[in-house]
Amino acid sequence: MSQNSTSEHLSTETAVPRETSSLPGGGPLVASLTLIAALHGRRISCDALLSGLPMENGVLTPALFSRAAKRAGLASKIIKSPLERINGLLCPAVLILGGSRACVVTSIDAAAEKASVIFPGEMDEGTAELSFETLRDIYTGYVIYLKPQFKFDERAGADGKRRKGHWFWETLATEKNIYRDVIIASLLSNIFAFAMPLFVMNVYNRVVPNNAVETLWVMAIGVFIMITADFALHMARGYLTDLAASRTNTRLSADMMEQVLSMRSEARPASVGSMVNSIQGFDSVRSFISSATVFAYVDLPFSIFFIIVIAIIAWPLAIPILIGGLLVLAEAVMVQKQMRELSETTNRASSLKNATMVESLVAIESVKTQNLESTVQNRWEKTVAHLEAANVKMRLLSSAVISWTQWINVTISIATMVIGVYLIRANAISMGSLIAAYMLSSRAMMPISRVAGLLMQYYSTSRSLSALDDIMNKETEHEEGVTFLSRPDIAGGIQFRDVGFAYPEQERPALSALNFTVKPGEHVAIVGPIGSGKSTLFKLILKLFRQTEGSILIDGTDSRQMDPAELRRAVGVVPQEVMLFYGTLRDNLVMGNPYITDQALLQAIQISGVDGIVKNHPKGFDMQVGERGANLSSGQRQAVAIARAVLKNPSLLLLDEPTSAMDSGSEERVRHNLKIFAKDKTLLLVTHRTALLDLTERVIVLDGGRIVADGPKEQILAALKEGAIGRAY
Numbered sequence: 001m002s003q004n005s006t007s008e009h010l011s012t013e014t015a016v017p018r019e020t021s022s023l024p025g026g027g028p029l030v031a032s033l034t035l036i037a038a039l040h041g042r043r044i045s046c047d048a049l050l051s052g053l054p055m056e057n058g059v060l061t062p063a064l065f066s067r068a069a070k071r072a073g074l075a076s077k078i079i080k081s082p083l084e085r086i087n088g089l090l091c092p093a094v095l096i097l098g099g100s101r102a103c104v105v106t107s108i109d110a111a112a113e114k115a116s117v118i119f120p121g122e123m124d125e126g127t128a129e130l131s132f133e134t135l136r137d138i139y140t141g142y143v144i145y146l147k148p149q150f151k152f153d154e155r156a157g158a159d160g161k162r163r164k165g166h167w168f169w170e171t172l173a174t175e176k177n178i179y180r181d182v183i184i185a186s187l188l189s190n191i192f193a194f195a196m197p198l199f200v201m202n203v204y205n206r207v208v209p210n211n212a213v214e215t216l217w218v219m220a221i222g223v224f225i226m227i228t229a230d231f232a233l234h235m236a237r238g239y240l241t242d243l244a245a246s247r248t249n250t251r252l253s254a255d256m257m258e259q260v261l262s263m264r265s266e267a268r269p270a271s272v273g274s275m276v277n278s279i280q281g282f283d284s285v286r287s288f289i290s291s292a293t294v295f296a297y298v299d300l301p302f303s304i305f306f307i308i309v310i311a312i313i314a315w316p317l318a319i320p321i322l323i324g325g326l327l328v329l330a331e332a333v334m335v336q337k338q339m340r341e342l343s344e345t346t347n348r349a350s351s352l353k354n355a356t357m358v359e360s361l362v363a364i365e366s367v368k369t370q371n372l373e374s375t376v377q378n379r380w381e382k383t384v385a386h387l388e389a390a391n392v393k394m395r396l397l398s399s400a401v402i403s404w405t406q407w408i409n410v411t412i413s414i415a416t417m418v419i420g421v422y423l424i425r426a427n428a429i430s431m432g433s434l435i436a437a438y439m440l441s442s443r444a445m446m447p448i449s450r451v452a453g454l455l456m457q458y459y460s461t462s463r464s465l466s467a468l469d470d471i472m473n474k475e476t477e478h479e480e481g482v483t484f485l486s487r488p489d490i491a492g493g494i495q496f497r498d499v500g501f502a503y504p505e506q507e508r509p510a511l512s513a514l515n516f517t518v519k520p521g522e523h524v525a526i527v528g529p530i531g532s533g534k535s536t537l538f539k540l541i542l543k544l545f546r547q548t549e550g551s552i553l554i555d556g557t558d559s560r561q562m563d564p565a566e567l568r569r570a571v572g573v574v575p576q577e578v579m580l581f582y583g584t585l586r587d588n589l590v591m592g593n594p595y596i597t598d599q600a601l602l603q604a605i606q607i608s609g610v611d612g613i614v615k616n617h618p619k620g621f622d623m624q625v626g627e628r629g630a631n632l633s634s635g636q637r638q639a640v641a642i643a644r645a646v647l648k649n650p651s652l653l654l655l656d657e658p659t660s661a662m663d664s665g666s667e668e669r670v671r672h673n674l675k676i677f678a679k680d681k682t683l684l685l686v687t688h689r690t691a692l693l694d695l696t697e698r699v700i701v702l703d704g705g706r707i708v709a710d711g712p713k714e715q716i717l718a719a720l721k722e723g724a725i726g727r728a729y
């Protein structure tokens with residue numbers, strides 16, 4: 001990276017104005033929601049309500065309102081209602097107003113045609129009495145009612161917690177009305193299924209012997225109406241189940257992504273590839289709720305009913321289908337143990353396959369430069385071969401059950417016919433009854449065969465569901481029942497009290513007994529050898545991991561009481577490894593903060609040196625940075641990260657080797673600009689570069705996760721030079 005000249009150094013006056021940090025966040029709907037949550041005694045920050053929601057231009061839309069409300073422990077419903085019909089007992093409620101505004105109605109007097117309203121964030125938030133006439137001009141006709149959800153406390157024990165319901169079944173249950181309609185449709189459809197056999201039986205038994213043409217026509221018209229109704233029912237239930245499945249799928253996919261994004265770092269599975277595999281397993285769970293599956297279960301009880309009807313016609317005719325049905329189910333049950341083992345194997349192998357693919361693609365350059373192609377290829381081929389061997393066995397087993405079922409079906413037909421002919425010879429049944437029984441037996445076998453087929457998928461589906469269960473039950477950063485203190489603005493004071501931390505499943509602590517205080521406005525360098533815990537210290541401040549011992553105070557508040565999203569919004573971070581996202585340079589700079597002004601953007605790129613990239617590229621801000629910022633050099637990526645941190649104009653800056661990949665000219669320029677920018681801010685800087693130490697007045701030396709020195713810069717540097725401090729440096 002080569003950005004030239006110190007002539008572009010910033011003067012103190014050009015630092016980003018402070019106002020950029022108080023940009024509007026979330027819009028009026030979230031302001032109304034925070035207010036109502038507070039009125040219900042549930043204080044929650046905007047960040048906690050919004051973090052991770054797919055907002056449009058950073059604004060909470062009515063469609064997302066219920067998801068945000070749920071985080072505040074409130075159930076909500078949007079209803080179209082004229083002002084006169086708003087239920088005063090359900091206030092406070094939110095009125096959606098024109099021009100993307102909203103207000104909270106605290107009480108309403110329909111008789112006097114008046115309402116008490118608050119416009120959060122717009123005025124001084126006092127209550128205003130407005131007449132319906134005034135409100136009508138701005139009211140869109142939609143009101144959002146909110147109701148606090150019941151909260152179990154610790155005294156309810158684990159049982160109380162469990163009552164929250166299973167993420168999958170509970171979401172499915174929200175479509176219970178559709179499934180009720182599907183069951184009713186199936187019920188009718190199965191009743192209509194009698195029409196055809198009855199018709200055929202009567203034609204053979206009554207119409208043909210008596211030449212009753214009129215009866216034939218009456219029955220034919222009746223049956224025609226019934227099969228037409230059956231056709232309509234089939235279409236309706238197919239459409240309804242698909243609708244329910246697709247709605248559930250959309251909701252569950254959103255929940256899953258939310259869970260993945262808010263999962264605590266400690267709980268994250270070690271392999272991204274295997275986690276992706278578990279998430280992909282949702283497809284097989286999805287098919288569980290699709291039409292075919294639902295119909296099989298709904299229709300199964302009717303098989304028994306059909307068999308009873310066959311037995312009523314002539315009990316010997318029910319024997320083949322009884323035996324056949326049991327044999328089909330028995331075979332499906334018998335192979336279950338094998339299916340379970342095979343689905344375990346395929347699951348593990350496909351996790352490994354995914355993990356290998358993801359890891360190799362992410363590190364493709366290292367794979368090539370270190371000549372690891374054959375090692376990776378070998379691992380890949382072995383995994384694929386193992387997976388395919390298990391897949392072949394699974395497919396063989398499935399097709400064996402399917403062929404067995406078909407064979408049984410044909411055998412049942414033959415047996416029914418043979419027994420039927422003997423019964424006709426013995427004058428026990430008529431020809432019509434035999435045909436009716438034959439038709440009913442094929443209909444009865446249909447759901448049994450389908451259930452047998454589904455049993456073959458049972459273990460892979462339940463395996464996928466339990467893998468997803470693992471993900472959905474992982475601890476998240478916003479745990480239910482935990483209310484954070486809202487501290488949207490922080491001054492940057494940091495205190496570590498006896499802090500210790502070990503990464504999950506690591507015996508050696510990465511940090512031990514850390515005690516230090518950084519005053520607001522102080523500039524401190526954290527130095528130490530590789531692996532001494534410098535980056536880990538930042539991760540703890542940012543709540544990416546939770547310390548295992550001691551406490552961390554930010555501006556005197558225990559960070560455990562602070563909302564992670566709110567805290568991170570207030571901190572400007574440049575990580576050691578900068579990750580950018582596919583999109584333009586501008587997208588990457590303003591991502592997460594759509595209200596950035598052009599002036600702030602220009603100042604940030606000047607401070608960080610991104611202006612050099614913009615000037616030197618024909619597309620300027622619109623250049624594509626590629627996935628993970630692959631189109632930029634490491635130094636350029638660092639410059640973008642510095643610009644992002646500067647754009648936040650935070651009171652606390654955490655810079656982890658921010659210029660390690662830059663040339664000395666670019667580093668010098670960034671150092672100079674940061675010195676001005678960070679003047680009144682708290683700065684914690686991890687660096688191995690002596691030049692950057694100029695930004696700080698104090699140095700903390702870490703070694704083996706412990707503080708081995710802490711004091712004024714000159715003093716510590718002199719001691720380090722003399723080798724008077726531990727093993728560090």
Ligand SMILES: Nc1ncnc2c1ncn2[C@@H]1O[C@H](COP(=O)(O)OP(=O)(O)OP(=O)(O)O)[C@@H](O)[C@H]1O
Binds near residue numbers: 503510528530531576
């Ligand atoms: N995600 C992780 N899981 C397990 N151990 C980790 C993880 N990240 C770091 N460690 C371990 O924690 C210790 C401290 O690591 P850290 O990254 O904080 O060191 P550092 O001082 O920033 O090193 P460097 O100067 O190389 O950046 C190291 O021993 C490292 O092996």
